[in-house]
Amino acid sequence: MxxxxxxxxxxxxxxxxxxxxxxxxxxxxxxxxxxxxxxxxxxxxxxxxxxxxxxxxxxxxxxxxxxxxxxxxxxxxxxxxxxxxxxxxxxxxxxxxxxxxxxxxxxxxxxxxxxxxxxxxxxxxxxxxxxxxxxxxxxxxxVVDPSFAWGDDAPPDIPVAESVIYEAHVKGLTMRHPAASPPGTFLAMASQPVLDHLVDLGVTAVELLPSQAFLDDRFLVEKGLVNYWGYQTIGFFAPEPRYLHKASIAEFQVMVRRFHSAGIEVLMDVVYNHTCEGNELGPTLCFRGLDNRAYYRLADDPRHYVNDTGTGNTLNLDHPMVLRMVMDSLRYWVEVMHVDGFRFDLCSTLGRTPSGFDRGASFFDAVRQDPVLAKVKLIAEPWDIGPGGYQLGAFPPPFLEWNDRFRDGVRRFWRKDPGRAPDLADRLTGSALQFDHSGRPATSSVNFVSAHDGFTLADVVSWSRKHNEANGEDNRDGHDEDFSDNMGAEGGTDDIAILSARARRRRNMMATLLLAQGTPMILAGDEIGHSQRGNNNAYCQDNEISWIDWENADKAFLAFTRRMIAFRKARPILRQKLFLHSRERAIDGKEDLFWWRADGNPMTTADWEDPDLRLVCVELRTASGTPYYDAQESAIFAVFNAGDAVDVVVPGSPPGGAWSLHVDTSRPDMEPRAVHGHTVSVSADSVVVMVLEKAR
The missing domain is CATH 2.60.40.10 (Immunoglobulins)
Incomplete structure (x- = not known):
């Protein structure tokens, strides 16, 4: 033959x-x-x-x-x-x-x-x-020749402190876009209309849901569904075929080059913790048939698999050749495909050893010493389903980490759950309890209020419980607690008061995200109000449940989100890498972080312990000790009010300084204005932000 x-x-x-x-x-x-x-x-x-x-x-x-x-x-x-x-x-x-x-x-x-x-x-x-x-x-x-005419392509190399990440699905972002072509492909992802939207929005990086080759699980196909998200990888070097228009890997490279020309980085969500072959009853497609005992972690009875991932198997990164494959894959996507970083699915699994999670595991050591990977961004999803799998804050530098506690804390504060003000304060200052160690910066926390897994931002304020019936599992799948609130009606409504309250709460949560220390991440579609109809586990919904609805975009919320991103970019105080701990400043002897009560007095322990506290007032200065006078600011005063309307005493200003009001989520179209007097009126359920600038 x-x-x-x-x-x-x-x-x-x-x-x-x-x-x-x-x-x-x-x-x-x-x-x-x-x-x-x-x-x-x-x-x-x-x-x-x-x-x-x-x-x-x-x-x-x-x-x-x-x-x-x-x-x-x-x-x-x-x-x-x-x-x-x-x-x-x-x-x-x-x-x-x-x-x-x-x-x-x-x-x-x-x-x-x-x-x-x-x-x-x-x-x-x-x-x-x-x-x-x-x-x-x-x-x-x-067999392919991956050489490509990159021309003068160069990575945007955005500092982490200046990053705003946009998590997007290739097909979901482009399938219903009226001008992205061909829809559902890498080329559509970087078509000019999509690029224009992202540039105008102000994001600095697109984080693609799995784009390495993956398969549709058999049980989904038999139900007429597909593996939409893509967390069942079969090829760690191959782009997903369904996102290629003419079956050429150069289309991925074209996409990256176009993003780079727009000043936007490309990050990839990668799945090196398991493969699509499942447990011992799964198919023989690749690794199982090539060398099952080498590629997979096997149980004490080697007929069965270690299943820390919940997918039936776990890759054996303790084997040098399996680790080499993963490292070769990462380097390939950086050197040949020019991507700018990775988000590692279930990254706790990659640090597992026979004795448990180890931040010095072979995978982390290999990544940290690699000169190619030293140039790109590395983001960990810090959990899996195995024993001791939740490892938020435990990863070594330079890894950033998805911070689900930020998501839950922000949602619960604005939902008015009792006793959530201290947690919000922690989240606003970089989740220091988790991340302020080992020389890690505050940017280590990737903050988000929604992601692909769970409710969209619009659904967080529209549904009090999940509605996953379309998944064919009798609504048993997905999270049972999203800390959501329908605010008076489950799902769609014509009630103007409810719709207004929902819009304000979305503004509050988006503002909280973009005012907090850390690295913000926005879910694609949130900026225009995309809803998944209450589905909080749309992993198998390759249809209009998941595809972003551009035709009915919430243009007012888009404008607000764009404005908040621009505000963050213009304010270095919000992007500080150093944690703020009310330390004495080296130059002027003043603290860099103040927590105030509404009456202008400092917060006390008793204040923080009040379960009915709905108001957080914080004054931020620069941890470096050098005010950013060249940016016309030296402090920011932000008020997060999940309670009733209140008059808040404005902190005193130094000689030559004056407070100006820049953000008020109860008046999203408000133009910046000077603050006159010693108090500012803060509406119920709103965020207000003032900037201390040079008096004019």
Whole structure:
């Protein structure tokens, strides 16, 4: 079946399929295989044209070289070895396998029992052995030349302290956009209308939901649903095929170049904690068939998998070649695809060792010493479902971390939950209890009030409970507590008073986000009022539930969000990296952080312990000791009032200084004005912000 193709020994590095101008070198890792077969296919992937054993093995890397082979060649592997699930081995040469280093895939699996390494009809379950050929149902790998004419492309290299992150789904952002083309693709993501929106909004980075190749889970397909979010990766080097318009990885590179030309960074949400192959009853698509015992963490009974991720399996980053694959993947996306950083899904799993979570685990050590990754942003999702999986604040620098306590604290304060004022104060000052250690800056906290997982901001103020019926799980899935409030009517309403109250609370939460120390992140669509109809787990909703509704955009809230981002960018005090702890300032002997009561007196312990406290008044100065007079400001006074209307005493101003009112969420269109007198009227349920500027 090999025809006239010549197979030469080739090289063990680099791993993957590498075109050198004259042919293609194939290299793949398997520690326990006894033989490795390369399978070549016709251009459409329908016909297997050759099977050739890789002739050489250096250590645990099998390799070979075929002269004359060109980019575009379609291929896969078959691995031979023991089928002993009781010992952790699941080799089955009847199953075509994806190259873990494949740079492009032809598509997605077509679900069939032939994709299983065992016979599901057998009473022996996964201990049985299936001989059906899976190739007709498998996506194939494609040899590519990833070189690209980058021209003068350069990373925007935005300092973390100046960053405003925008979490977006490629299809969700563009599918209903009236001018983004072709909709649902990487090219649409960076089309001029979308770029114009993001530039005008003022965000500095787009964080893409998983864009590495992933599959649609079988149970979802059988229910007529899909894996919309993409947290089931099958190819750590390949862009997701459904986001490619003409099946060219250059489309991803074009997208990145366009974002960079607009001064916006591209961050990727990546899933290195598990793969899409599930538990022992899952399909054999790639890693399981290549070397199950090496790629996965197995239980004491090696027939089963460690499942700290809740997906059925956990990648074994303690194995040097698996860790190398992850590191090679990260470097590939930075060096070849020019991305600017990563958000690591379930990052606690990446730090797990046999003795538990370790901030000095091999993955963190490898990342922190890598000169390529030292140049990009690294963000951890600091939890998984395993024992001790919640690790907020425990990651080593330079990792930033998603701060769900910020989300919950802000929502609960504005919902008027008792005793939430002290928590809001903590969140406004960078969640110091979690992050002020090990030399970490306040920007380590990635603050958000909504994200892809959970309610949108519009739904937080419109629904008191989840409505996930469309997911087909009888509303059992998703969080049971979103700290939301329908404010008088569940879901849609024509009540003007309710709609007005909802709009104000959204402004309050967005303002709180953009006034807090840390790194703010906004969920795409929140700025225009997108709703998911009360669905707080839209992971399988590839439809108008998830696609952002541009036609009915809330233009008033968009204008307010744009204004708040601009206000933050113009105020260095809000973007300080140093934590504010009411310390004595080195230059003028004054404190840099003050907590005030409405009557102008300092807050006391008894005040903070009052469960009915609904008012937080904070004065911020610069932790560096140098006032930003060149920015025409030396302090900011912000009032967060979840209670009744109140007159608040304004802090005294030094000679030559004067307070001006810049933000009032009860009057979102208000122009900045001077503050006259010693008090300012703060409306019920509102945020007010004043700036101490040079008197004019």
């Amino acid at each position: 090999s025809g006239e193709l010549a197979m030469l020994p080739g090289k063990s590095a680099p791993v993957g399929a590498t075109f050198d101008g004259n042919g293609v070198n194939f290299a793949v890792f398997s520690e326990h295989a006894t033989r490795m077969t390369l399978c070549l296919f016709s251009d459409d992937g329908a016909r297997e044209t050759a099977r050739i054993d890789l002739p050489e093995r250096d250590g645990d890397v099998w390799h070979g070289y075929i002269p004359g082979l060109l980019p575009g060649q379609v291929y896969g592997y078959r691995a031979h070895g023991p089928y002993r699930p009781d010992r952790g081995h699941r080799f089955n040469p009847h199953k075509l396998l994806i190259d873990p280093y494949a740079k492009q895939l032809t598509g997605h699996p077509v679900w069939s029992d032939a994709l299983l390494g065992y016979d599901p009809a057998s009473k022996r379950d996964d201990l049985s052995f299936d001989t059906r050929d899976s190739a007709p149902f498998m996506p194939k790998c494609v």
